[in-house]
Amino acid sequence: MTPIQTSSKIEPQKMMSLKKFIFLSIITFSMYDIWWMFKAWRFFQQKDRVKIMPALRAVFAIFFLYPLLKKIQNFASEEGETPNYSPVLLFLGYIIFSMLYKLPDPFWFISLSSIIFLIQPFQALNAAKRNAAQVEVIEQKNFNKPQIVLIIIFSIVWALILLGLFLTE
Template sequence: MEMDNPYRAPEASLVESSEATRARSFFVTSLGKMAVLYVLTLGLYNLYWMYRHWSIQQPQMQEKIYPAMRSIFFIFFIHSLARRVRAALSETSRRAWSGGEDATWAVVLLIASNVLDRFSSHIPVLSQYSLPLLLLGLAPLIPLANIQRRANEAAGDPLGESNAKMTRYNVPFLIAGGLLWCLILIGIAGEFAGVA
């Protein structure tokens, strides 16, 4: 019979489990929270979203990366993020989702939105506050939400429940986004009043 030795160091596993490592491998957020922040900030949330994913990926990569630069140059790094998410998924999920299509759609929609925004002053139908231009600017949310859903799955939190509630850090963005939308709606109302 083995006696308990009060002077013996406690035994603990010094190697982290693969589940614990995987749980911290991607930024987890609920799709509802992501959608609210994306819409309220008119898509600027994608900069923070990309930054958070790459800052979490950084310790797992051999080469030194700059998450802020990968966030700013979003269109050049979204495909590699989607590939990393896909590689972390189970075999069944990998067969069901390639990731490349969502990344490509995000890039195409983002570029199309920016190009049309530049020409909005030359095309009367596409004024700065027109509904088609606003919807196109928000359209990248759809493929980005697909990537986020798979990132949540790969991190072991499919619904993003660990980051589903708005926090005090989100409040300034919610207020600023709400004010921005108020200004946009005032601009749209002013355009309609000018037409009538």
Template sequence: METDIYRAPEAELQESGAEIDHEFYVVSKNKFLLLMVGTFGFYEIYWFYRNWKLYQKRHGVSMLPVMRAIFSVFFAYSLFRKLEDSNAEMDRESTWSPGWMATIYVTLTIVASITDRISTSMTEYTVLDVVSIVTLPVIVWILYRAQRVINIVCEDPDGESNAQITPANCFWLVIGLLLWSLIAIGFYEGFVGLPV
């Protein structure tokens, strides 16, 4: 056996752990829920981006994952359908309805966006101010259902390969905590009034 002592050692490199091998973005259920609720739903943009980015890498298709994440209302059905197709390829029985889930997600996202725009133009607090907060749990539930299917399709049902809270996650959770605090103060001031 000959060895060249001047040759650089060879190693297989992977991007961010085992994630590169997955078709979709694996994340543990607890981490997913913490980041979705803790960031007031802003994690959903990153979540859509990572799913589209990994799908693009795995299938070698040309797409813009950032745009698909930002405009998720136009691409949610497509992502859910691709997820269901992958689930069916593995001969697994469907445990959710991707069409209905996408329809509910898109409808609630549009309703929340419209009511947010209307309520910001008003000087008094109304029921419209509560709509975003009420729609958030349903949107989180829909994406949580999708995440459960993703973890099963990627053969990591508990999402153990992405269960740790990273420093970046902590940063976004702090931003989310500040946002939740401002929302709570705003509601308190609007409905109860701050002491003078």
């Protein structure tokens, strides 16, 4: 990673509750996890002033999730938090559980529990951002408009999937 030679500061960080994060992850079939990874990489891009591509790192999480979990752990430690998790175990758990989507109906639902492997890093990153002097934190009390659109669209998808599960022979 090469340093960026700009004086851009870190954009204000919107914080959501753990319950909202888990809900968005489950309702979007873990697609929201990719958005969270993108936002985390973007935060570190701005904080460390490095030239990286946060979107590609989020999409190719199989290669970049472990470094992200490690980076979050190091940042949290720097900011006075004591994240007590193993990036290796969380990475392996997340990847393995994510691949369970290949199971037959209805067992593929188990793959949605992959979110449990992001809970500790999510909490550590949020706590570290709150402690960091250079980070402006905005607490998100309600879902924003894009999140509401996701909830509506994926609620329809969930309804169709559940109907399909219960109405098939």
